[in-house]
Amino acid sequence: MFQNFFKRVSAAPTNPTQAAATKEFDIADLYRGPVAVQSASDAAAIPLDEKLRQAYFWIVNHAIISPFYDIEYNEKPPQSYEFGDRRNRLILPSGQSYCSFVLMPLLTFSVRAKCLLVGGPGRGKTTSAVLMGILAGYPIREVHRAIQKGQPQMTIADLLGSPLPADLVKAQSIDQIGIAWRKWLGMRVKIIDEYNRIPTRTQSALLTLMSDNYAELYDQTLECPDAAWYLTANDDAGGGTYQVIEALRDRIDVVVKALHFNSRFLGDLLERIESRMRPEEVVPAEILFTEEEGDRLQKEIRKIPIPKPVMRRFEFFVSQFEYCESAAEQFEYKTKDTVKLAAIEWHQVAANETGKDKLKDVGAQTKNGISVRAVMTTLNFVKALAYFRGSHEVALEDLRQILPFVLHDKLVADPDCPFFESGDNSVFRSDKVAWIRKMFDMSCAEFDRLDMDTQDQVARLNEQFQKGLDGVDEREVRKRLIEIERILKSWSDSRKFYGHMYDDVLKLKYLHQRYTNYLRWLTWKE
Amino acid sequence: MTDSTSPVDVVGTAQRLNVPISDFCCRLLEQNREALNQRYLQRRAQGAKLEDSSWLFHLRQRILPIVDTVAAVLPEGCTRTLNDLYDVSLDLFAVGHFSESTGLLPQALSQLWELTLPRFAKQMARDPRRVSGSLSNAVLSIAQSHPESVDRWLKTLNRAGPLANKVDQLLQIGQVAAWSAGYPEYRTAATKLAQSLPVEVARSIFQFPASLSDTDVSELLGQWLVDPWAYRSETTVNSPAVVRVGNCGAFRGFGGVFLEPPRVFLSGQQLMATDNHSVWQVIADSFGQSFHRVDTTAEVARRKAAKSVPQVDAHGLVSWNGQTLSCPDLANSTSQAFDGKTLAVTLRNSFHLFLIAAPQSSKESA
Numbered sequence: 024m025f026q027n028f029f030k031r032v033s034a035a036p037t038n039p040t041q042a043a044a045t046k047e048f049d050i051a052d053l054y055r056g057p058v059a060v061q062s063a064s065d066a067a068a069i070p071l072d073e074k075l076r077q078a079y080f081w082i083v084n085h086a087i088i089s090p091f092y093d094i095e096y097n098e099k100p101p102q103s104y105e106f107g108d109r110r111n112r113l114i115l116p117s118g119q120s121y122c123s124f125v126l127m128p129l130l131t132f133s134v135r136a137k138c139l140l141v142g143g144p145g146r147g148k149t150t151s152a153v154l155m156g157i158l159a160g161y162p163i164r165e166v167h168r169a170i171q172k173g174q175p176q177m178t179i180a181d182l183l184g185s186p187l188p189a190d191l192v193k194a195q196s197i198d199q200i201g202i203a204w205r206k207w208l209g210m211r212v213k214i215i216d217e218y219n220r221i222p223t224r225t226q227s228a229l230l231t232l233m234s235d236n237y238a239e240l241y242d243q244t245l246e247c248p249d250a251a252w253y254l255t256a257n258d259d260a261g262g263g264t265y266q267v268i269e270a271l272r273d274r275i276d277v278v279v280k281a282l283h284f285n286s287r288f289l290g291d292l293l294e295r296i297e298s299r300m301r302p303e304e305v306v307p308a309e310i311l312f313t314e315e316e317g318d319r320l321q322k323e324i325r326k327i328p329i330p331k332p333v334m335r336r337f338e339f340f341v342s343q344f345e346y347c348e349s350a351a352e353q354f355e356y357k358t359k360d361t362v363k364l365a366a367i368e369w370h371q372v373a374a375n376e377t378g379k380d381k382l383k384d385v386g387a388q389t390k391n392g393i394s395v396r397a398v399m400t401t402l403n404f405v406k407a408l409a410y411f412r413g414s415h416e417v418a419l420e421d422l423r424q425i426l427p428f429v430l431h432d433k434l435v436a437d438p439d440c441p442f443f444e445s446g447d448n449s450v451f452r453s454d455k456v457a458w459i460r461k462m463f464d465m466s467c468a469e470f471d472r473l474d475m476d477t478q479d480q481v482a483r484l485n486e487q488f489q490k491g492l493d494g495v496d497e498r499e500v501r502k503r504l505i506e507i508e509r510i511l512k513s514w515s516d517s518r519k520f521y522g523h524m525y526d527d528v529l530k531l532k533y534l535h536q537r538y539t540n541y542l543r544w545l546t547w548k549e
Numbered sequence: 550m551t552d553s554t555s556p557v558d559v560v561g562t563a564q565r566l567n568v569p570i571s572d573f574c575c576r577l578l579e580q581n582r583e584a585l586n587q588r589y590l591q592r593r594a595q596g597a598k599l600e601d602s603s604w605l606f607h608l609r610q611r612i613l614p615i616v617d618t619v620a621a622v623l624p625e626g627c628t629r630t631l632n633d634l635y636d637v638s639l640d641l642f643a644v645g646h647f648s649e650s651t652g653l654l655p656q657a658l659s660q661l662w663e664l665t666l667p668r669f670a671k672q673m674a675r676d677p678r679r680v681s682g683s684l685s686n687a688v689l690s691i692a693q694s695h696p697e698s699v700d701r702w703l704k705t706l707n708r709a710g711p712l713a714n715k716v717d718q719l720l721q722i723g724q725v726a727a728w729s730a731g732y733p734e735y736r737t738a739a740t741k742l743a744q745s746l747p748v749e750v751a752r753s754i755f756q757f758p759a760s761l762s763d764t765d766v767s768e769l770l771g772q773w774l775v776d777p778w779a780y781r782s783e784t785t786v787n788s789p790a791v792v793r794v795g796n797c798g799a800f801r802g803f804g805g806v807f808l809e810p811p812r813v814f815l816s817g818q819q820l821m822a823t824d825n826h827s828v829w830q831v832i833a834d835s836f837g838q839s840f841h842r843v844d845t846t847a848e849v850a851r852r853k854a855a856k857s858v859p860q861v862d863a864h865g866l867v868s869w870n871g872q873t874l875s876c877p878d879l880a881n882s883t884s885q886a887f888d889g890k891t892l893a894v895t896l897r898n899s900f901h902l903f904l905i906a907a908p909q910s911s912k913e914s915a
Contacts, residue, residue: 048735050728053686053691053727053735054683054684056690057641057686057689058641058682059640060678060682060686
């Protein structure tokens, strides 16, 4: 009976949504009806997003006891209750909400990205990663064998493979040495358990593998397939036996925390002990993905569009962080990156940052900006989340929910920023997820205050420029140059200068330069 | 045949009844008796409403005659044909089809099984389940959504189907026939399929006159891809005139979709109609018109003003690139929308949409 319980997959549709406004007509519908005429596999075929949701619900309902819904969606105003002296707020979401500890690894699986699972021992981090391996169609034994267990004696040979002894003796040159590559390198799901216990030298080999997708040994290289990576660590801070090299940490796309065990679910644990059943041994065949399905999944996810207004708010948010007024003399170098490269103490620079409202300026809360890699990861994951939810396009809420997991280890908070001292904000020093979400909300509020949806002068000028310069005459170019200068002048009259304006000013400089060059060419031509 | 608890021998009973069953089919039933009876019982145990008398009638009146026609072209394919037809029939009976209580459906299905399927012995011998199952699904689908089109579809299938030399081709003919029977929403896909069929098959489907050469037929199919009114009749091919091509829509009480006189508008490049309660996408071409209900809020949000040309003026005069057409009955229209190919007009006191096709030589510039 228990076995059957595990075999139960949630019935489709798992997230019923309204159909698109106009119907797509498919002539093949003519032959669909009560008589099943396709092969059994075709008939059973369900859309991949539905399959992904079924996999999610199977894991949360049967495999991993993680009864948390921290990725909240609301279709109407939610009910909320406050508890305790500090009036801690509990929200009852009115839309289908999700558990990040299951959802983020699943989205990682769908876009073949890299996920770090952090949390105390016994929270299901490795089980979660193993389940992803099984979803990819690998037998459980193979998945277990492929797990790379981080330990202080781990060598590059342990990780990648070793030269064939016979070749070592016979070979006349290094390229004649055959390598016995480790089997896990060819798998589409790769699991590194306790990666922070891997020695630094071996971490470097792992870095090449994770970033460039190939392994190198004795002048021989092995190209690895695109894979979803799962790394686990017991310590959020990345500590452990060895310090994790920064480049390796930077390669991790999302970080997700394993939450605590809710004692109200002890009964479920007891059932498992009594039945001697391990969920990963009874994953239903309906939710396994073939390699072809995995490829198709990625392709379908990439097709999900991000509407312009959502994209614009994301741009606005990203632009808040890099600007650092006192970092350099020249405008282009006024970035936090400049400070970091100069190895100057952050607090010395932060003290010079004046003339801004540090409670409202989200850029003041971090010591660094957002990297291109983090931006790309965010775009990839928001598409995956929208796809998972069965949406036709990315919604602003998708972005809001994804950002904390992507930026978790990427944005470094400045704990001395006055923002953290104000009101109840000190909690954001420890709760990074809520902090990043709060910054996004603040950024959106500022975006609304500035009415950027309708009053975005830079976007308008950029749109004009994107149409091309063909046929644009000298008079028009001069008009546009004057307009750019007029906008810059109006901004320079204002005393406050924030991060988002920094990117806009540089964009205007870029446009000005392009028009100036074009004007020179026009004059020369005439 | 008795109640569900007593032993059932549908095959034996069919043979004992006083109806002609060929010797060949008798032997075939004998050989498969056990398995066929078992499947019938199993389906009934699963809760399917199987009436013994209807089933026996179906077996000897519809299944076995088809098996006989297959025996004439491929005797070794008969066992598979019998088994497949038996299973497809069980599927249909299980959901209540062939039952007297479902109105038009049993008649349309009966026509298919008694008159149409026996014509396709050659294709049936290759893949009996796919042919009988797909065509049964199609007849049910058409009877449900476009009941007036069933006869036309079956006639076209009877005419052109036997020309198919493969199962795929037969099913493609069925799809093209569905378009020509009144499924304008399939025009693009069906035209592409028609282009892939041999010209004589296309001629048979559309009943083109002999005066159209093979080249004309190919060209016409190409035009259909971009123009829903490319061929209205032999005399209107490449007609330079503005033409009224029909009316569609009606009051809901008379079998239509509208509760109030409708108005038309464009959404994107699609014609839409609304009666203030719901919104429908309107698709129309030479073969028919159809209405598809859409999400109201999304459509109203995307609503666009009608294009300026062509327009019907207050006196009912349609002007388009120098061509005019006088339609006094369309004077004082309440709304107009033009999607580049079709002008739809509505009136204050009518539940119809009046459709006008632009002159063919000018359509591309629209």
